[in-house]
Amino acid sequence: MNMHTQPQRTPAETALIDAFGDRLSLLPGDGAVMLKRDDAIEAIKHGLPTRRIESWHYTDLRRLLNAVPDFDPAAAVKAVAPIVEGSAVLAVLNGVSSAKLPDIEGVTVQRLSEKLTDGSIAPGLDSYGSDDAIGALNTAFVADGYFVDIADGAELAKPIELQNRQAGGQTHVRLPVRVGAGARATIVERQAGEGAALVSSVSQLVLGEGAEVTWLIVQEQPETATHLAQFKAHIGKNAKLTLFVMNAGGKLVRQEIMVRTTGEGADFTLRGINLLAGDTHTDVTMVLDHTVPHTASTEVIRNVVTGKARGVFQGRINVHQYAQKTNAKMACNTLLLSDDGEFSTKPELEIFADDVVCGHGATVTEIDHDHLFYLMARGVDEKTARGLLVKAFVAEVIEELDDETIVEALEAKLDDWFVTHG
Amino acid sequence: MLEIRNLHARIVDDGTEIIRGLSLTVKAGEVAAIMGPNGSGKSTLSYILAGREDYEVTEGDILYNGQSILGMDPAERATSGIFLAFQYPMEIPGVATMEFLKVAMNEQRKARGEEPLKIPEFLRRVKEAAASLSMDIAMLKRPLNVGFSGGEKKRAEILQMKLLEPKLCVLDETDSGLDIDALKIVSEGVNALRAPDRAFLVITHYQRLLEHIVPDTVHVLYKGQVIKSGDKSLALDLEANGYAGVIGEAA
Numbered sequence: 001m002n003m004h005t006q007p008q009r010t011p012a013e014t015a016l017i018d019a020f021g022d023r024l025s026l027l028p029g030d031g032a033v034m035l036k037r038d039d040a041i042e043a044i045k046h047g048l049p050t051r052r053i054e055s056w057h058y059t060d061l062r063r064l065l066n067a068v069p070d071f072d073p074a075a076a077v078k079a080v081a082p083i084v085e086g087s088a089v090l091a092v093l094n095g096v097s098s099a100k101l102p103d104i105e106g107v108t109v110q111r112l113s114e115k116l117t118d119g120s121i122a123p124g125l126d127s128y129g130s131d132d133a134i135g136a137l138n139t140a141f142v143a144d145g146y147f148v149d150i151a152d153g154a155e156l157a158k159p160i161e162l163q164n165r166q167a168g169g170q171t172h173v174r175l176p177v178r179v180g181a182g183a184r185a186t187i188v189e190r191q192a193g194e195g196a197a198l199v200s201s202v203s204q205l206v207l208g209e210g211a212e213v214t215w216l217i218v219q220e221q222p223e224t225a226t227h228l229a230q231f232k233a234h235i236g237k238n239a240k241l242t243l244f245v246m247n248a249g250g251k252l253v254r255q256e257i258m259v260r261t262t263g264e265g266a267d268f269t270l271r272g273i274n275l276l277a278g279d280t281h282t283d284v285t286m287v288l289d290h291t292v293p294h295t296a297s298t299e300v301i302r303n304v305v306t307g308k309a310r311g312v313f314q315g316r317i318n319v320h321q322y323a324q325k326t327n328a329k330m331a332c333n334t335l336l337l338s339d340d341g342e343f344s345t346k347p348e349l350e351i352f353a354d355d356v357v358c359g360h361g362a363t364v365t366e367i368d369h370d371h372l373f374y375l376m377a378r379g380v381d382e383k384t385a386r387g388l389l390v391k392a393f394v395a396e397v398i399e400e401l402d403d404e405t406i407v408e409a410l411e412a413k414l415d416d417w418f419v420t421h422g
Numbered sequence: 423m424l425e426i427r428n429l430h431a432r433i434v435d436d437g438t439e440i441i442r443g444l445s446l447t448v449k450a451g452e453v454a455a456i457m458g459p460n461g462s463g464k465s466t467l468s469y470i471l472a473g474r475e476d477y478e479v480t481e482g483d484i485l486y487n488g489q490s491i492l493g494m495d496p497a498e499r500a501t502s503g504i505f506l507a508f509q510y511p512m513e514i515p516g517v518a519t520m521e522f523l524k525v526a527m528n529e530q531r532k533a534r535g536e537e538p539l540k541i542p543e544f545l546r547r548v549k550e551a552a553a554s555l556s557m558d559i560a561m562l563k564r565p566l567n568v569g570f571s572g573g574e575k576k577r578a579e580i581l582q583m584k585l586l587e588p589k590l591c592v593l594d595e596t597d598s599g600l601d602i603d604a605l606k607i608v609s610e611g612v613n614a615l616r617a618p619d620r621a622f623l624v625i626t627h628y629q630r631l632l633e634h635i636v637p638d639t640v641h642v643l644y645k646g647q648v649i650k651s652g653d654k655s656l657a658l659d660l661e662a663n664g665y666a667g668v669i670g671e672a673a
Contacts, residue, residue: 369475374512377472378526378582379500379533388525392516392565399516 007047015068016044019170020140023071027143030119040127040139048133055131058312058344059283064252065226069196071095072169082161083188083218083409090146091163095171097144106154106183112145112174121147124176124204134228134256138200141172148187152180152208159186159406162203168195174202181208181236186406189217189231192249197225204232207239209263214242216406218413221250223278230256235295237263244401245272246410247282248417257286261295261323270299271401273394275414276309276341277421283312290323293353297327302394303334305341306421314346315360321352330360335367335393387418423487423621424448424590430481430646431470440466440477442646448590448639451618455632455657456625458643459665464625465509467643468594471623472506473499486590501533505588507579509595514566519578522566523548527585551584555611572599580611591615592623597631609634629661642668 009017020041029037048065049056072094079091088102090109097111115121125139146162164173179185189203199221207213221227227250235241247253259268268288276282288297301313313332334343347360367389375385391414398410424447431441440463448454458464470477471484473496483490491499514522528538539547552559555577567575576596583591593612597605612622612635624635632640632654640656641648642665649672650656660668 370512371514373472373474373496374508374514375517375522375526376496377500377506377508378522378586379497379530380526381497381529382495384525384529385497388517388522389514392514394516396516 010048010062010066012065012068013044013048013062016137017041019068019071023141027141028113028116030117030122032119032122033116033125036122036125037140040136043127043130043136044133044140049131053131055285055314056133058314058346059254059281061133061254064281067196068198069169072167075167075169075195077165077167077193079163079165082159082163083190083413084159084161084186084405087159087161087188089161089163090148091165092145092171092173094166094169095143095173097146104156104160106151106156107160108149108151110147112147112176113143115147116142121174121176128232128258134200134230134254135202137228138172138174138202138230141170141200142174142202143172145174145176148175148177150177150179150183150185152182154180154183154185156185159188161188161190163190164192164199164201166193166195166197166199168193168197170198172200174204176204178206179208179211179213182210183208184212186214186403187216189215191217191219191227191229192221193225194222195224197221198228199225200228202230202232205234205241207233207235207241209237209239211236211239213240214244214401214403214406216410217243217245217255218410219245219247219249219253219255220413221253223249223251223280225250226252228254230258232258234260234262235266235268238265239263240267242269242271242401244410245270245284246275246413247273247284248275248413250282251280253280253282255284257284259286260289260291261297262291264292264294266292266295268295268297270297270301271397272299272301272313273397273414274301274303274311274313275394275417275421276303276311277306279308281310283314285312285314287316288318288328290317290319290326290328293322293324293326295323295326297329299330300397301332302397303332303343304337304390304394305334305343306337308338308340310341311343312346313343314348316348316350317358319349319351319353319356319358324353324355326353326356326358328356328358332362333393334364335390336364337367337390391418423450423452424623425485426482427485428482429470429479429484431466431477431479434476434478439480440646441470443482444643444647446641446648448621448623450621452639453616453622453624453635453637455637455640456623456643457627457640457657457660460627462643463646464643465594468506468592468623468625471499471504471592472496497529500586500588501530503589505583505586505591507576507583507591507593507596509598511567511575511579513568513570515568517566519562519564519566520548523562523582523585526582530586547585551581554584554614555581556607557581573601573604576600576604576608577611580608584611584615589619590621590623592625594625595627596624597626597628605631605634629657632657644669644672
């Protein structure tokens with residue numbers, strides 16, 4: 001006889017499974033969507049991932065997720081001004097999209113709840129694999145979001161800001177964006193809120209031939225929130241994606257990035273800043289697949305660790321057998337400012353092609369004493385001098401973005417963080 | 423203005439004593455040259471004056487306007503008017519030169535109880551100082567000293583000195599790495615700052631710099647002590663006969 005023993009469920013697992021039962025009748029979706037939801041909750045019933053699952057080794061979700069809040073759709077929350085002035089704002093408030101959609105030339109926007117109801121989004125509710133806990137959680141509970149379609153050749157003068165805000169409770173949001181051939185756009189994904197929240201948010205981006213997109217994720221959840229996010233992108237032929245991720249909040253954060261180059265000449269740039277403070281845990285996990293020849297990628301992650309914060313960066317680059325002439329470079333640099341903080345870096349290169357240039361590097365440093373002395377020798381007091389140097393360490397990455405307005409907006413966010421945590 | 427009394431100092435890391443009973447007095451308005459062979463403690467002296475933590479004073483004192491500065495950190499020394507022009511200015515990526523200049527000038531003003539400079543006034547001062555040193559203002563938009571040539575770094579040091587208007591200027595081998603044109607520009611920059619209430623400590627290995635910045639006094643440093651003092655003719659003597667004679671005399 002084959003006995004399969006299930007470990008006892010944690011309170012969080014139980015709460016999620018119970019919540020699914022309670023919410024089921026309220027969740028939008030046709031038959032196909034509901035089948036995907038059933039599969040997803042089955043995956044959760046098998047238990048949240050532990051450190052024994054390789055991709056979750058540094059973030060034992062089962063142990064770290066120790067409370068799951070209720071749904072609280074009535075809590076008051078408002079959209080805020082976009083970080084780049086003049087952006088078109090698409091706000092999801094407490095998990096609910098707005099019925100009033102902005103009119104943006106060359107862009108079609110739909111509420112995701114509608115696409116769930118009519119089932120047209122069902123094929124997009126795919127799972128990345130058996131360890132895809134965030135995908136499963138989101139698929140089970142997702143109720144809304146926006147579907148954004150940018151027409152072929154459209155050139156957006158101003159960014160679109162996708163604002164996901166909540167006032168505590170659970171929210172599960174999905175943001176699929178299709179960018180047509182030759183189109184250009186800047187998209188800001190802004191994640192913030194208040195209270196003890198559990199947020200799952202999945203962004204899915206498809207870039208058509210020759211499209212160019214800058215996507216900025218600005219995550220500023222409160223230190224009481226669990227933020228589980230995925231960013232998935234397919235980069236088509238000669239298309240270019242610059243992804244910028246800034247984590248500056250949250251109690252338990254996991255930002256997964258899954259990118260695939262699907263056409264020759266595809267180019268991917270990832271720049272990330274993790275500003276970690278307090279007793280928090282932040283994990284950025286990237287899986288990048290170079291599947292076709294002649295594609296390039298560079299990744300630079302900069303981390304500032306203070307207090308008792310723990311950070312993780314896992315960067316996995318898979319170069320498939322036919323992906324000759326791949327050029328991939330990855331770096332992760334950490335400034336460790338406290339004895340109680342920690343940062344774990346795990347770069348992985350899996351290369352099946354034989355004609356590629358791939359490399360990675362990781363450093364952990366403290367503030368350079370020579371630099372500190374130099375600034376102080378000009379009359380800058382120690383605290384201010386340290387602040388300048390820490391800011392410089394991360395600002396370098398921001399300044400690589402060539403759009404002045406965006407650089408200024410992100411540096412303002414950086415200043416916000418330093419005012420609170422400096 | 424500056425009085426160094428029987429100073430002994432060592433490297434914190436390994437305890438090596440570098441300064442061994444150094445005494446020196448520099449009056450307001452004076453330009454004092456410190457010369458000496460390699461390893462005599464010239465650069466160490468400049469770092470100790472600026473308050474670098476890698477060195478520890480074990481005996482003696484440094485008085486600046488009659489007050490001991492040993493308990494002051496580098497920033498406090500700087501705001502009180504001590505300036506070190508580095509031999510090897512640090513490259514600091516990510517800190518824009520302009521931003522740094524603004525912070526430094528305003529931090530010093532704040533410490534003196536003055537209002538921060540208004541942006542137009544700040545820009546006017548920077549432009550004027552840069553022009554006097556034949557510096558391209560575009561360079562100042564770059565990160566601090568990053569990608570600057572040796573000569574540009576030295577000019578940037580003198581630019582900072584002009585803007586911060588210190589009372590005691592310590593120039594550590596400012597001539598090293600400069601071609602003759604740059605040396606002239608830098609020297610003119612220094613000479614323009616000479617004033618009755620300002621003193622200079624010019625540390626150099628060669629007499630060459632002293633043709634352009636003419637010192638009032640010359641002091642020879644050897645094994646962490648001043649072994650001979652004199653006027654500018656001492657520098658010429660050293661140039662002609664080397665350090666050996668002076669060292670032999672002292673021994």
